[in-house]
Amino acid sequence: MPKDPTNHKGGQRNLHIKVKTAKGRKASSTRWLQRQLNDPYVQRAHQEGFRSRAAYKIEEIDDKYKLITPTSTIIDLGAAPGGWLQIAKKRAPKGTIIGLDLLEIEPIDGVTTLQCDFTSDEGYAMLKDAIGDKKADLVISDMAPSSCGHAATDHLRIMAMCEMAFDFAKETLKPGGHFVAKVLQGGAEAQLLGQMKQQFSTVKHMKPHSSRKESSETYVVAMSLK
Ligand SMILES: C[S@@+](CC[C@H](N)C(=O)[O-])C[C@H]1O[C@@H](n2cnc3c(N)ncnc32)[C@H](O)[C@@H]1O
Known part of the structure; x- marks a missing residue:
């Protein structure tokens, strides 16, 4: 039996779906659709009721580093459509979970969601207001500014965002x-890595299996704030 590439424990793999070109659809859209339909993590997320394939990234990170406890207070930056929030809620059923995004996030039971720009003063104030006096156990950020297509500029923008999330x-x-x-x-x-190493006891990088190989994204995991 062919292995399921998403769980590494064996299982049935789905058949390859070929998308025909359609009148009025751009070649790039056809390629995107074909990739989505054949992506085993998209299929698995659909079957398991997760809102995004991204859910498996935080699941893998947490499986490896055990960051979430059942009572964790978790702040999720750039949380739409909500896959990371679903995993956070599942693993911290008695915790406090707050998610923020520029886009609207469909409600999730027991999770506070905010629609605002994290980089704006108003967005930051809204988030601080929602947290109140509480301190968090975990801050997770999957935020990515929309790509402008210029690699060096995209790199600067995502690093600026990471720096704000770190602060x-x-x-x-x-x-x-x-x-x-x-x-x-x-x-x-x-x-930035140097600053993180000063503030946290351990800092690692991890590229989850569920992060597409062709994507240049990876995750920095900073553990135990000093
Ligand atoms: C890759 S998606 C997050 C997927 C999410 N982790 C999940 O599991 O469903 C990145 C998100 O970052 C959000 N984002 C980008 N810039 C932002 C900003 N300035 N403030 C808030 N959210 C932002 C985008 O709207 C987008 O929804």
């Missing part, structure tokens, strides 16, 4: 808390 994590986390953020291949920039 937020430093002031929001409890001592011993953890921070996970999307960065680009090559990892966090040396200077």
Whole structure:
């Protein structure tokens, strides 16, 4: 039996679906559709009721580093459509979970969601307001600015976002808390990485199996805020 490439424990693999070109549809859209339909993580997310294939990325990161406990307070930055929030809620059923995004997030039972721009003063204030006096156990950020197509500019923009999320994590986390953020291949920039290593006991990079090989994204996992 062919192995299921998403669970590494064996199982049936689905058949390859070929998408025909259609009048009015761009070749790039046909390629995207074909990739989506044949992506085993998209299929698995659909079957298991997750809103995005991204859910498996935080699941893999947490399986490896054990960041979430049943009572964790978790802040998810760039949370739409909500796959990471679903995993957070599943693994921290008695915890407090807050997710924020520029886009609207369909409600999830027991999860607070905010629609705002994390980089704006208003968005930041809304988030701080929702957290109140609480301190977080875990700040996770899958935020990515929309690509402008110029690799160097995209890199600067995603790193600026990671730096803002890091600043937020430093002031929001409890001592011993953890921070996970999307960065680009090559990892966090040396200077930012140096700052993280000063603030956290352990800093690792991880590219989950569920992150597409052709994507330059990877994740920085900073554990145990000093
Ligand atoms: C890859 S998606 C997140 C997927 C999510 N982790 C999940 O599991 O469903 C990245 C998200 O970052 C959000 N984003 C980008 N810039 C943002 C900003 N300035 N403030 C809030 N969210 C932002 C985008 O709207 C997008 O929904």
